[in-house]
Amino acid sequence: MVQLLNHIKLPAKIENLKKWTQSVLECAGAQKFEGKRIQEIELALEEALVNICHYSYPEKPGEVEINCKIDDSHFIVEMIDSGKPFDVTSLSDPDLTANIDERKMGGLGVFLIKKMVDEVRYRRENDQNILSLIIKKGKR
Amino acid sequence: MEIQTRKEKNAVIISVKGRIDALTAPEFEKNLSDFIAKDERIFLLNFSGLEYISSAGLRSILATSKKLKEIQGKILLAGLQGPVEEVFKISGFHSIFKIFDSEETALKEI
Numbered sequence: 001m002v003q004l005l006n007h008i009k010l011p012a013k014i015e016n017l018k019k020w021t022q023s024v025l026e027c028a029g030a031q032k033f034e035g036k037r038i039q040e041i042e043l044a045l046e047e048a049l050v051n052i053c054h055y056s057y058p059e060k061p062g063e064v065e066i067n068c069k070i071d072d073s074h075f076i077v078e079m080i081d082s083g084k085p086f087d088v089t090s091l092s093d094p095d096l097t098a099n100i101d102e103r104k105m106g107g108l109g110v111f112l113i114k115k116m117v118d119e120v121r122y123r124r125e126n127d128q129n130i131l132s133l134i135i136k137k138g139k140r
Numbered sequence: 141m142e143i144q145t146r147k148e149k150n151a152v153i154i155s156v157k158g159r160i161d162a163l164t165a166p167e168f169e170k171n172l173s174d175f176i177a178k179d180e181r182i183f184l185l186n187f188s189g190l191e192y193i194s195s196a197g198l199r200s201i202l203a204t205s206k207k208l209k210e211i212q213g214k215i216l217l218a219g220l221q222g223p224v225e226e227v228f229k230i231s232g233f234h235s236i237f238k239i240f241d242s243e244e245t246a247l248k249e250i
Protein backbone atom coordinates (compact mmCIF):
# COMPACT_ATOMS: atom_id res chain seq x y z
CA MET A 1 0.00 0.00 0.00
CA VAL A 2 1.30 3.43 -0.91
CA GLN A 3 1.13 6.06 1.78
CA LEU A 4 1.50 9.80 1.21
CA LEU A 5 3.86 11.32 3.79
CA ASN A 6 4.29 14.87 2.67
CA HIS A 7 3.22 17.29 -0.01
CA ILE A 8 4.68 20.62 -1.05
CA LYS A 9 3.85 22.82 -4.05
CA LEU A 10 5.88 25.89 -4.93
CA PRO A 11 6.65 28.05 -7.98
CA ALA A 12 9.18 26.40 -10.32
CA LYS A 13 12.02 28.68 -9.28
CA ILE A 14 15.52 27.71 -8.33
CA GLU A 15 15.26 29.92 -5.23
CA ASN A 16 12.84 27.37 -3.79
CA LEU A 17 15.42 24.58 -3.90
CA LYS A 18 16.13 24.79 -0.16
CA LYS A 19 12.46 24.56 0.81
CA TRP A 20 11.86 21.53 -1.39
CA THR A 21 15.04 19.86 -0.21
CA GLN A 22 14.24 20.47 3.45
CA SER A 23 10.77 19.02 3.06
CA VAL A 24 11.95 15.86 1.26
CA LEU A 25 14.93 15.27 3.52
CA GLU A 26 12.76 15.51 6.63
CA CYS A 27 10.67 12.68 5.19
CA ALA A 28 13.73 10.69 4.18
CA GLY A 29 15.24 11.20 7.64
CA ALA A 30 12.12 9.77 9.25
CA GLN A 31 12.65 6.62 7.16
CA LYS A 32 15.93 6.09 9.00
CA PHE A 33 18.08 6.15 5.90
CA GLU A 34 21.79 6.34 6.64
CA GLY A 35 23.59 9.65 6.03
CA LYS A 36 25.06 8.61 2.69
CA ARG A 37 21.66 7.66 1.31
CA ILE A 38 20.21 10.98 2.46
CA GLN A 39 23.00 12.81 0.59
CA GLU A 40 22.29 10.78 -2.54
CA ILE A 41 18.59 11.61 -2.35
CA GLU A 42 19.48 15.29 -1.88
CA LEU A 43 21.67 15.31 -4.99
CA ALA A 44 19.13 13.46 -7.17
CA LEU A 45 16.44 15.86 -5.96
CA GLU A 46 18.48 18.97 -6.77
CA GLU A 47 19.36 17.72 -10.25
CA ALA A 48 15.74 16.85 -11.04
CA LEU A 49 14.35 20.13 -9.71
CA VAL A 50 16.98 22.25 -11.46
CA ASN A 51 16.01 20.57 -14.74
CA ILE A 52 12.34 21.24 -14.19
CA CYS A 53 12.95 24.88 -13.18
CA HIS A 54 15.16 25.48 -16.23
CA TYR A 55 13.23 23.70 -18.94
CA SER A 56 9.65 23.01 -18.01
CA TYR A 57 8.17 26.46 -18.26
CA PRO A 58 9.98 28.39 -21.00
CA GLU A 59 7.13 30.83 -21.59
CA LYS A 60 5.02 31.31 -18.51
CA PRO A 61 5.76 30.63 -14.85
CA GLY A 62 4.48 27.40 -13.33
CA GLU A 63 4.69 25.26 -10.25
CA VAL A 64 6.27 22.05 -9.08
CA GLU A 65 4.51 19.75 -6.68
CA ILE A 66 6.46 17.20 -4.67
CA ASN A 67 4.90 14.20 -2.97
CA CYS A 68 6.90 11.97 -0.66
CA LYS A 69 5.46 8.50 -0.44
CA ILE A 70 6.32 5.13 0.98
CA ASP A 71 5.24 1.62 0.22
CA ASP A 72 6.38 -1.56 1.96
CA SER A 73 9.88 -1.45 0.57
CA HIS A 74 10.42 1.93 -1.13
CA PHE A 75 10.67 5.64 -0.46
CA ILE A 76 9.29 7.53 -3.45
CA VAL A 77 9.77 11.20 -4.34
CA GLU A 78 7.27 12.23 -6.97
CA MET A 79 7.73 15.54 -8.81
CA ILE A 80 4.84 16.89 -10.83
CA ASP A 81 4.86 19.85 -13.20
CA SER A 82 2.47 21.07 -15.89
CA GLY A 83 5.19 22.22 -18.25
CA LYS A 84 6.25 20.93 -21.63
CA PRO A 85 6.84 17.18 -21.97
CA PHE A 86 10.34 16.18 -20.89
CA ASP A 87 11.34 12.59 -20.28
CA VAL A 88 14.71 12.65 -18.53
CA THR A 89 14.85 8.85 -18.63
CA SER A 90 15.12 9.01 -22.44
CA LEU A 91 18.42 10.91 -22.40
CA SER A 92 21.61 9.04 -23.16
CA ASP A 93 24.48 9.04 -20.67
CA PRO A 94 27.44 11.39 -21.17
CA ASP A 95 30.72 10.01 -22.49
CA LEU A 96 32.64 9.55 -19.24
CA THR A 97 35.92 8.86 -21.02
CA ALA A 98 36.01 12.14 -22.97
CA ASN A 99 38.83 14.56 -22.17
CA ILE A 100 38.36 18.21 -21.17
CA ASP A 101 38.05 19.42 -24.78
CA GLU A 102 35.60 16.76 -25.85
CA ARG A 103 33.58 16.59 -22.68
CA LYS A 104 30.13 18.10 -23.21
CA MET A 105 28.56 20.42 -20.67
CA GLY A 106 25.11 18.82 -20.67
CA GLY A 107 23.69 15.52 -19.52
CA LEU A 108 25.55 15.35 -16.22
CA GLY A 109 22.62 16.22 -14.00
CA VAL A 110 20.34 13.54 -15.39
CA PHE A 111 23.16 11.01 -15.26
CA LEU A 112 23.68 11.78 -11.55
CA ILE A 113 19.95 11.35 -10.86
CA LYS A 114 20.08 7.86 -12.36
CA LYS A 115 23.17 6.96 -10.34
CA MET A 116 21.93 8.31 -7.00
CA VAL A 117 18.61 6.48 -6.75
CA ASP A 118 17.53 2.90 -7.42
CA GLU A 119 15.04 3.73 -10.13
CA VAL A 120 13.81 6.77 -12.08
CA ARG A 121 10.35 6.64 -13.64
CA TYR A 122 8.69 9.14 -15.92
CA ARG A 123 5.16 9.37 -17.15
CA ARG A 124 3.08 12.00 -18.91
CA GLU A 125 -0.44 12.13 -17.54
CA ASN A 126 -3.17 14.76 -17.90
CA ASP A 127 -0.70 17.20 -19.50
CA GLN A 128 1.64 16.80 -16.55
CA ASN A 129 5.17 15.47 -16.23
CA ILE A 130 5.41 13.02 -13.37
CA LEU A 131 8.94 12.09 -12.41
CA SER A 132 9.45 9.55 -9.63
CA LEU A 133 12.68 8.87 -7.81
CA ILE A 134 12.46 5.47 -6.19
CA ILE A 135 14.74 4.54 -3.32
CA LYS A 136 14.79 1.10 -1.73
CA LYS A 137 14.43 1.09 2.02
CA GLY A 138 17.08 -0.51 4.17
CA LYS A 139 20.72 -0.88 3.27
CA ARG A 140 21.79 -0.69 -0.34
CA MET B 141 29.51 28.37 0.49
CA GLU B 142 32.59 30.15 1.76
CA ILE B 143 35.53 30.92 -0.53
CA GLN B 144 39.03 31.82 0.61
CA THR B 145 41.77 32.65 -1.83
CA ARG B 146 45.51 33.17 -1.61
CA LYS B 147 48.46 33.11 -3.95
CA GLU B 148 51.40 30.74 -3.66
CA LYS B 149 54.13 30.32 -6.27
CA ASN B 150 52.30 31.25 -9.48
CA ALA B 151 49.06 29.58 -8.48
CA VAL B 152 45.82 30.92 -7.07
CA ILE B 153 44.66 28.62 -4.30
CA ILE B 154 40.93 28.65 -3.86
CA SER B 155 39.59 26.90 -0.76
CA VAL B 156 35.88 26.26 -0.82
CA LYS B 157 33.84 25.33 2.22
CA GLY B 158 30.24 24.15 2.33
CA ARG B 159 28.26 23.57 -0.82
CA ILE B 160 28.59 24.19 -4.53
CA ASP B 161 25.04 23.68 -5.79
CA ALA B 162 22.77 25.30 -8.37
CA LEU B 163 22.40 28.32 -6.08
CA THR B 164 26.06 28.90 -5.28
CA ALA B 165 27.82 27.66 -8.47
CA PRO B 166 27.43 31.01 -10.31
CA GLU B 167 29.32 32.82 -7.51
CA PHE B 168 32.03 30.14 -7.50
CA GLU B 169 32.46 30.36 -11.27
CA LYS B 170 32.55 34.16 -11.18
CA ASN B 171 35.30 34.01 -8.59
CA LEU B 172 37.41 31.95 -10.99
CA SER B 173 36.54 34.14 -14.00
CA ASP B 174 37.56 37.27 -12.12
CA PHE B 175 41.02 35.81 -11.49
CA ILE B 176 41.36 34.77 -15.15
CA ALA B 177 40.46 38.32 -16.14
CA LYS B 178 43.36 39.45 -13.93
CA ASP B 179 45.69 37.20 -15.98
CA GLU B 180 45.89 34.36 -13.50
CA ARG B 181 46.39 31.03 -15.25
CA ILE B 182 47.05 28.32 -12.65
CA PHE B 183 44.43 27.37 -10.12
CA LEU B 184 44.44 24.96 -7.23
CA LEU B 185 41.02 24.19 -5.87
CA ASN B 186 41.20 22.98 -2.29
CA PHE B 187 37.96 21.09 -1.65
CA SER B 188 38.87 19.63 1.76
CA GLY B 189 36.09 21.70 3.35
CA LEU B 190 33.57 21.03 0.59
CA GLU B 191 30.62 18.92 1.72
CA TYR B 192 28.44 18.84 -1.36
CA ILE B 193 28.73 19.39 -5.10
CA SER B 194 26.09 18.97 -7.78
CA SER B 195 26.32 19.01 -11.58
CA ALA B 196 26.07 22.82 -11.51
CA GLY B 197 29.41 22.87 -9.66
CA LEU B 198 30.96 20.28 -11.98
CA ARG B 199 29.87 22.35 -14.98
CA SER B 200 31.52 25.45 -13.50
CA ILE B 201 34.81 23.56 -13.16
CA LEU B 202 34.55 22.09 -16.65
CA ALA B 203 33.64 25.44 -18.24
CA THR B 204 36.55 27.15 -16.48
CA SER B 205 38.96 24.38 -17.51
CA LYS B 206 37.91 24.67 -21.14
CA LYS B 207 38.49 28.41 -20.97
CA LEU B 208 41.89 27.95 -19.29
CA LYS B 209 43.06 25.35 -21.76
CA GLU B 210 42.76 27.86 -24.60
CA ILE B 211 45.11 30.23 -22.80
CA GLN B 212 47.59 27.60 -21.55
CA GLY B 213 46.22 27.63 -18.03
CA LYS B 214 45.16 24.77 -15.80
CA ILE B 215 43.18 23.66 -12.78
CA LEU B 216 44.43 21.23 -10.15
CA LEU B 217 42.24 19.85 -7.40
CA ALA B 218 43.04 18.70 -3.88
CA GLY B 219 41.40 17.34 -0.74
CA LEU B 220 38.26 15.82 -2.22
CA GLN B 221 36.44 13.70 0.33
CA GLY B 222 33.17 11.89 1.04
CA PRO B 223 30.26 12.69 -1.26
CA VAL B 224 32.32 15.17 -3.28
CA GLU B 225 34.91 12.55 -4.17
CA GLU B 226 32.11 10.12 -4.96
CA VAL B 227 30.46 12.56 -7.40
CA PHE B 228 33.82 13.17 -9.12
CA LYS B 229 34.31 9.43 -9.56
CA ILE B 230 30.80 8.72 -10.81
CA SER B 231 30.86 11.57 -13.32
CA GLY B 232 34.25 10.60 -14.73
CA PHE B 233 35.76 13.92 -13.58
CA HIS B 234 38.25 11.95 -11.52
CA SER B 235 40.04 10.86 -14.67
CA ILE B 236 39.96 14.14 -16.62
CA PHE B 237 41.36 16.35 -13.86
CA LYS B 238 44.57 16.26 -11.89
CA ILE B 239 43.52 15.44 -8.36
CA PHE B 240 45.83 15.34 -5.34
CA ASP B 241 45.34 14.13 -1.79
CA SER B 242 46.35 17.42 -0.29
CA GLU B 243 47.18 21.01 -1.12
CA GLU B 244 50.84 20.33 -0.22
CA THR B 245 51.27 17.52 -2.76
CA ALA B 246 49.46 19.53 -5.43
CA LEU B 247 51.76 22.52 -4.83
CA LYS B 248 54.81 20.37 -5.54
CA GLU B 249 53.41 19.82 -9.05
CA ILE B 250 53.19 23.51 -9.79
